[in-house]
Amino acid sequence: MYRLHTLIALVVVALPLRAAANTLPYDVVGHYPHSTALFTQGLELFHGQLFESSGLYGHSKVIARPFPEGSTAPEGSTPPEESTETLRGVTLDKSLFAEGLTFHRGRLYLLTWRAGQLLEIDPERFALLRRHAYKGQGWGICYHSRRDLFAMSNGSDEIQWRRTSDFSLVDTLTITGAGNYQRLNELECHGDYILANQWKQPYLLVIDARSGEVVSQLDLSALIPEGLHQEAVLNGIAYDARDDTWLVTGKLWPKIYRIRFTLPVLETAKSAAKAG
Numbered sequence: 001m002y003r004l005h006t007l008i009a010l011v012v013v014a015l016p017l018r019a020a021a022n023t024l025p026y027d028v029v030g031h032y033p034h035s036t037a038l039f040t041q042g043l044e045l046f047h048g049q050l051f052e053s054s055g056l057y058g059h060s061k062v063i064a065r066p067f068p069e070g071s072t073a074p075e076g077s078t079p080p081e082e083s084t085e086t087l088r089g090v091t092l093d094k095s096l097f098a099e100g101l102t103f104h105r106g107r108l109y110l111l112t113w114r115a116g117q118l119l120e121i122d123p124e125r126f127a128l129l130r131r132h133a134y135k136g137q138g139w140g141i142c143y144h145s146r147r148d149l150f151a152m153s154n155g156s157d158e159i160q161w162r163r164t165s166d167f168s169l170v171d172t173l174t175i176t177g178a179g180n181y182q183r184l185n186e187l188e189c190h191g192d193y194i195l196a197n198q199w200k201q202p203y204l205l206v207i208d209a210r211s212g213e214v215v216s217q218l219d220l221s222a223l224i225p226e227g228l229h230q231e232a233v234l235n236g237i238a239y240d241a242r243d244d245t246w247l248v249t250g251k252l253w254p255k256i257y258r259i260r261f262t263l264p265v266l267e268t269a270k271s272a273a274k275a276g
């Protein structure tokens with residue numbers, strides 16, 4: 001009987017370790033104030049400014065804030081609340097619900113959820129330059145330089161590859177792995193990877209953009225603020241090439257976090273390194 005108990009205990013202890021093998025550790029290296037009025041849909045750094053799109057009908061907007069390199073607030077201090085009043089930006093027509101945003105050749109591209117319009121915007125003057133059409137829903141977007149295509153999520157477990165010239169559909173990538181990957185949301189393209197949030201999940205998924213496989217994930221549960229609205233979910237990923245860190249936040253969150261982690265080496269890169 002004692003042995004049986006020991007065996008059961010070992011099995012119970014072993015299971016979480018197996019599940020955690022695919023989870024990447026990360027360090028929080030900085031944090032910044034984030035307006036709790038922002039319903040974060042897209043986050044991306046461009047020329048030292050952190051751009052953010054914020055959703056909801058009648059409140060949708062895109063803002064840009066100067067964003068310094070490195071961490072700002074010393075541990076334990078309380079930075080002043082961010083006010084969107086002082087930030088550059090543009091408010092959208094009340095018929096449009098802002099979703100993800102990204103940059104390509106100096107222009108900002110913004111999805112509008114069910115409106116089927118990708119807005120091409122001048123990020124300096126926030127002037128609308130063009131509209132491109134898409135069918136279905138648009139949630140998250142990033143420009144993938146290796147394929148020279150946009151990657152777009154639409155609330156499913158698929159990512160659509162779309163042309164930069166007219167946003168026409170090229171191909172669809174189904175996201176696979178150990179979990180259920182429906183409701184893919186905000187995206188960040190990075191080399192052969194796409195990093196993704198999933199609506200109402202505390203994870204940052206690391207996807208091999210060539211195969212669609214989730215090769216790893218970060219569990220960001222510890223960053224989720226307590227006592228906020230149930231819609232105040234993790235959403236927002238921006239890569240900072242200046243110090244190889246990542247900025248993450250959520251809808252209505254009071255903070256943006258700067259985190260550092262090491263991406264796994266992808267399979268073909270591994271074999272090439274061995275062969276070399």
Ligand SMILES: [Ca+2]
Nearest residue numbers: 043187188237
């Ligand atoms: Ca992003």
